[in-house]
Amino acid sequence: MTENLRLPWADLPPATAREEETAEATRRAPGRRGRRPLSAWPQPAEPSPWQWWHLLVYGPDTGMDAFVAEAAGPGLIPWPFDAERVEEDMFALAIGANSPARGRAGLSIDGCRILARQFRAAAEARHARLGLRAEKACPLDFHQLVPVPERILQLGATHPDARAWLRDNWGLTEAPRQVRHLPGRKAGRRLPRDHRAMVYGFFTRMGTPAPVIRRMEEHYPTLTFRLSERSLA
Incomplete structure (x- = not known):
């Protein structure tokens, strides 16, 4: 089922406030002023x-x-990995996102297939990396x-x-x-x-x-x- 599709990159928890502040300080250009501090941004509900x-x-x-x-x-957790199922689920998800009933139009059917193949390749690469863990x-x-x-x-x-x-x-x-x-x-x-x-x-x-x-x-x-x-x- 497409609602159970797991993204290859959705594994890391959010950064802590200290990590976010460090990243913000790294991105900030020298001498630039007036940027709102991280604490001033609205917090998620x-x-x-x-x-x-x-x-x-x-x-x-x-x-x-x-x-x-x-x-x-x-x-x-050593779950079995089915690359074909991953590609099929991603294709179904991409087609559903482009459904006229949702008022969206974007990728063609061929485009959705290409996206699904790219997603499968990313999932296979991730699975291979995990398999190399000590x-x-x-x-x-x-x-x-x-x-x-x-x-x-x-x-x-x-x-x-x-x-x-x-x-x-x-x-x-x-x-x-x-x-x-x-x-x-x-x-x-x-x-x-x-x-x-x-x-x-x-x-x-x-x-x-x-x-x-x-x-x-x-x-x-x-x-x-x-x-x-x-x-x-």
Whole structure:
């Protein structure tokens, strides 16, 4: 279905306010005055679908060693990739956008086919790049911690049953984005000897990863997990 079409570039969460300010300062020409500051622009009426999280994990070194080794992975859900379906969906989407009923006219049928082929090429290139990710590129891979069953993977990312499984078992319908270890962050308390802490940061869209955290707590009873939502500002 075209409404379930996923854009190859729609993977990154929005920049934080600090990142936006840095980018704005870089773009601004030297000596130019009078530009409205970023804070003066109207704010979106709807809240951002993205959430930024910190996950604090601490406990004895032996338990932490096991967790760090088992949690790392490529950071992807290995959905099957169908390039022909991608092209067909994009063609249908382009034709629908040019529908006279919508009062729009633009690309011809041949133009829509060309656009669909270009979109397919971009999707194939993206899929190939993702396939080159290192096996342990992501320090907190949800698929490693709570694997998606093969029968669910074969349904595809947009299938209602697949999305329902992810909501029930991950609290999300997509893998987290920009997962990274945040060095230098502390547990906020004095830990016993031979204990240590780690803090992970990641973005999610439209959901709360509480089910995954519960599974971690069950699987690693010697460790403590503290999930906190952080401001995007």
